[in-house]
Amino acid sequence: MADRGLLPATFAHISPRFQTPDRAVLLFAAVVAVMLSSGAFVFLAQVTALAGTVTSLLVIASFMVLMRRTDERHNGRLALSWWPVIAVSGGFKLFTMIQAPASAFGLMIVLLIVGTGLYFVARRKETRVPDPVFH
DSSP states (O other): TTTTTSGGGGOOOOOOOTOOOHHHHHHHHHHHHHHHHHHHHHHHHHHHHHHHHHHHHHHHHHHHHHHTTTTTTTTTTTTHHHHHHHHHHHHHHHHHHTSSOHHHHHHHHHHHHHHHHHHHHHHHHHOOOOOOOOO
């Protein structure tokens, strides 16, 4: 991310010994340590599971939308064999979601809003795509 200009350039530093972005790894470790030391590990695990469940539901919905599109390779019909798969997997996802506490939904929504804001801030700046390095 620092290579693209999304983080300060200091985080692009590469360790000469390990060939990894050492400062970025240390920043990430510090953020994780702060979150773990807050004593809210179970809550953070619930938020992570909830976000994964919401993402899975979005994938299922996207699949249904894409399969209903018509082009030269597809007739726009969702095969009957997919409906039980969608119903069972969607049902499991909804069952999982209703067990999450309301506070997990709240934090997930706040994180989505903050992440969206950061995306638009980063998008205003000119980002660069580094050339790939092949060894």
